[in-house]
Amino acid sequence: MPMGRTERPARTDTLHMGESVIDVIIAGAGPTGLMLACELRLHGVRVVVLEKETEPTRVVRALGLHVRSIEVMDQRGLLDRFLAHGRQYPVGGFFAGIPKPSPGRLDTAHAYVLGIPQPVTDRLLAERAAELGAEIRRGCEVTGLEQDEDGVTVELAGGTRLRSRYAVGCDGGRSTVRKLLGVGFPGEPAGVETLLGEMEATEDPAVIAAVVADVRRTQLRFGVGPVEEGVYRVVVPAEGLAEDRTVPPTLEEVRERLRAVAGTDFGVHSPRWLSRFGDATRQAERYRTGRVLLAGDAAHIHPPVGGQGLNLGIQDAFNLGWKLAAEVGGWAPDGLLDSYHAERHPVAADVLDNTRAQMVLMSTEPGPRSVRRLVSELMDFEEVNRHLTEKITAISVRYDFGGGHGLLGRRLRDIGLKRGRLYGLMHGGRGLLLDQTGRLSAEGWTDRVDHVADVSEELEAPAVLLRPDGHVAWAGEDQAELLDHLPRWFGPATAG
Secondary structure, eight states, X not given: OOOSOEEOOSSOOOEETTEEOEEEEEEXXXXXXXXXXXXXXXXXXXXXXXXXXXXXXXXXXXXXXXXXXXXXXXXXXXXXXXHTTOEEEOSTTOGGGOOOOOOSXXXXXXXXXEEOOHHXXXXXXXXXXXXXXXXXXXXXXXXXXXXXXXXXXXXXXXXXXXXXXXXXXXXXXXXXXXXXXXXXXXXXXXXXXXEEEEEEEOSOHHHHHHHHHHHTTTOTTOEEEEEETTEEEEEEEOSSOOXXXXXXXXXXXXXXXHHHHHSOOTTEEEEEEEEEEEOOEEEOSOSEETTEEEOGGGTEEOOOTTSOHHHHHHHHHHHHXXXXXXXXXXXXXXXXXXXXXXXXXXXXXXHHHHHXXXXXXXXXXXXXXXXXXXXXXXXXXXXHHHXXXXXXXXXXXXXXXXXXXXXXXBBOOOOEETTEESGGGOTTOOEEEEESSSOOOOTTOTTTEEEEEOXXXXXXXXXXXXXXXXXXXXXXXXXXXXXXXXXXXXXXXOOO
């Protein structure tokens, strides 16, 4: 057995004669890997999550969940857990930090951003994964990977080898899994670097707030905000690029940069943690190589502007989980697992584009600042503001399912039904036929698709077939059409 601390679930997979009964090995116990473990366990897939660090990180890289990720948690019955630890904020002002009000008429029942530190998100997802029966093994670093037509062999530091049917690299921007696969990671290297940390400060809070407001009129990569009484989250541009970004800055380096940018170091001391990040923008050439897949930062990295990174990874996992479970379960139709790359690669490419644009708009140079003023004027138009907000919050994502009804390929927001709400029907991660006609049937697929006859004043279709991730796979009222679409997403009907 590998060395390291293990978080034991209700049921633990065992090893015997050098071979495991593991269906999926996930490398990385960040939000992407943990969300994927939760999704797989809903379908009974035997999952082991390997994490090289012995303890969860204290570093707060991400600060919250955007609308689509909030919907994801609601769809799985987890939202109350997150609401209990977070704080709701308006969705306005996230694009390039341009201060605008929240646009009206967003297509969601959750028109807010949930402020919640990443370590709390990680903890809540880890608790849920363990509840569902996933095993999380900490202190287990992946160092080797081989695959054949039957499965994947993963080697850990120390020589332990584990065997699984599939593996997924959710191990961050410096992904070992991606490197072992030889998957290209083209894009642009970091051009600027930012220092980040939490620390105490002796300066008067009113003075800190006034200085920050003054500096941020021109330097938007700067901030000193309260975390709790006397403790602040500090973000400040670095002087150059570090040779090794994995090495955190010193407190003195942070002080020097604060004095250079703000004219004062605010008396910062006693850091809880310090880190640095760059603005590199890269995307994996492919998300699947045989039986091994990539998700989250292992598949794409970009500047953190707009707060999209953690959310993009959670949504990768939400797309991949049910498809990989179908493959393991033997009912996946041809091409279903490949649709993960086909659907999610363009989504990440769009995020990379919008973060590149935001970084330009946050520049202190005269040309970009002129463009920023123009974009700010355009955002005074409600439709422009809404378009950019929906892009940042990921509720405008539409997968290409071909022609058809206007809802096709879109995720369906939580809508009210005569007997409850839509998302309350999706906690189990199954497909859903929501039938307002009461005349349709999903016979032959009832082991994979729930059929609910109910009505809603908010649904502009007689009936919809929803995938487990909530995207509309079909809309209409013709039984023959429905029977054409069910096998495309849920495989062949079962006999009898």
